[in-house]
Amino acid sequence: MGLDLYHGELYWPHTLKDIPSYPRLEEDVFCDVLIIGGGMSGAIAANILANEDLEIVLADKRKIGHGSSAANTGLLQYSNDMMLHEFAQTIGEEKAVRFYELCFEAMKDLKDIASSLTEDVQFKERKSLYYASSQTDADKLKTEYAMLKKHGFPVEYLDDNQMKERFGFSKPAAILTEGDAEVNPQRLVIQLIKEAALKQNVRVYEQTNVQEQSFIDGYWQIKADSGAIIHAKKIIYSTGYEAALHTDRLGAELNRSFAIATSRLENFAGWEGQCMIWETKRPYFYMRTTYDGRIVAGGLDEDPMEAPQDAKVLKKYGERLLEKIKEHFPEYVMDVDYVYGATFGESADGRPFIGKHPSKDGIFYCLGYGGNGTVYSMLGAKIIRDIILYGKHPDEELVAPDRPEKKLYSK
Structure with missing residues (x-):
């Protein structure tokens, strides 16, 4: 089986x-x-x-x-679940930077390969907003910003006031990176x-x-x-x-994650550039928009390998993800049109x-x-x-x- x-x-x-x-x-x-x-x-x-x-x-x-x-969920990012400065602490700065450079180069290659195709795969270049879920994580983002900037990666640091002004929701800090994209996977x-x-x-x-x-x-x-x-x-x-x-x-782990696609919205007022959004908390919440005006959001990772089959349980997870979206954009009026749980793997x-x-x-x-x-x-x-x-x-x-x-x- x-x-x-x-x-x-x-x-x-x-x-x-x-x-x-x-x-x-x-x-x-x-x-x-x-x-x-x-x-x-x-x-x-x-x-x-x-x-x-x-x-x-x-x-x-x-x-x-x-x-x-x-x-x-089709978020394409060169930044990793492990921040660059965290990699540097474990494998050394030179190797860590090279790994991030490989990911950055791969993003360019994905753009090239998507643009070469004869049919639209809904590939769209986007920035990524990575925000601090807590004040403690704001210090980590400052360190990450400095490391990315030092090695030439396109990145901008935002404090809480800039976050509120540009995105309408307040977080202790964030970094805004360029070179990412979304796609219909x-x-x-x-x-x-x-x-x-x-x-x-x-x-x-x-x-x-x-x-x-x-x-x-x-x-x-x-x-x-x-x-x-x-x-x-x-x-x-x-x-x-x-x-x-x-x-x-090798220390690889399989667990399960959940995702939703919302009903269509007429516009994404306040969401600057419809950038992809994710957070420092683990497990993290993330969200993006789609070509037909939906929001795809995911997270709520858990240890069990296989997602629950019970529709009522999936509905509960879907509602939790919808509430997470509304914490950021309370003025958006939307419902959950699709919800699922999926097996997700990560290396140690x-x-x-x-x-x-x-x-x-x-x-x-x-x-x-x-x-x-x-x-x-x-x-x-x-x-x-x-x-x-x-x-x-x-x-x-x-x-x-x-x-x-x-x-x-x-x-």
């Missing part, structure tokens, strides 16, 4: 039209690279690798784009794979569950549930929160798991554990591409799956 990734009613599927269909794998195939998983990581990897002289196969056990990507995944599949060197299969078997004569043998065998020189596991990558040893040290398998040559992982999953997927696809083509990437050790475990914080 697979993991139930979400319960409740999702918003993004209601925005889709003309969803492509792909065949189930029924006969043996050979390829240079097999990508297992047709979510965000697999979609970006397929799109990036499709430009190389490689034969690519992508297989997903579900319909393409209908796993965790359907529950993604499910549209992005589906369109990335659709356009990759149009290329001669990419074959896509859905409703195809696969299992690693053996390594023979330079090829990994991967058996599909139909009995067909995929012979692949390289494998990329982009299976998200369902990956069995020694997660206990705040970084994704990307790169070579610790002991199996030719096997890679692209697992974007954390609040920046889409950004991690982008930087991960580029790192793995370079390792496949050139044997290495200068930053691979920062996100390597076999890096030493080091827990940075607890919620």
Whole structure:
């Protein structure tokens, strides 16, 4: 049995039209690279690798784009759940800054890849407002502002008066960063794979569950549930929160988070630039707007892995998130149109798991554990591409799956 990734009613599927269909794998195939998983990581990897002289196969056990990507809230940010100055305290300032630079570069790459697509994926550049939930956290934000500014990241510091004047709600302090964006994540995944599949060197299969078997004569043998065998020189596991990558040893955790999409509003008066908003408190609350005038908000993270199925319980969580929105913008008149709970994964040290398998040559992982999953997927696809083509990437050790475990914080 697979993991139930979400319960409740999702918003993004209601925005889709003309969803492509792909065949189930029924006969043996050979390829240079097999990508297992047709979510965000697999979609970006397929799109990036499709430009190389490689034969690519992508297989997903579900319909393409209908796993965790359907529950993604579509906030794309280079800032991490771990602040830059917190990373610097644990892995050193040079490595911490380089990790943030990789995320910042990935944001630019996401903009480029979204703009290259032939259909609109509702990608919109936005600023991010990160506010202090308490006076104690205001001091942390001052430290973070200084660190970001020192290393050239576009950032502005706001005190409580500036917050009130510009956003209408009062918090002890905030930092306003540039370079982020919002997107319709499910549209992005589906369109990335659709356009990759149009290329001669990419074959896509859905409703195809696969299992690693053996390594023979330079090829990994991967058996599909139909009995067909995929012979692949390289494998990329982009299976998200369902990956069995020694997660206990690495300190990865699975829990559940909740999200809503509100009814439509006529305008967002007082919400400067419709920037994305999140807070320093853990677990944190966050919110963004959508193309059709809704607010998507999330948070209320909990330890249990799977979201409750009871509609009354989900309704209660939805009402709590709606109240959080109204604490910021009490004049907005809205209801909850969609509410769901979803499985969410994060690593113990705040970084994704990307790169070579610790002991199996030719096997890679692209697992974007954390609040920046889409950004991690982008930087991960580029790192793995370079390792496949050139044997290495200068930053691979920062996100390597076999890096030493080091827990940075607890919620």
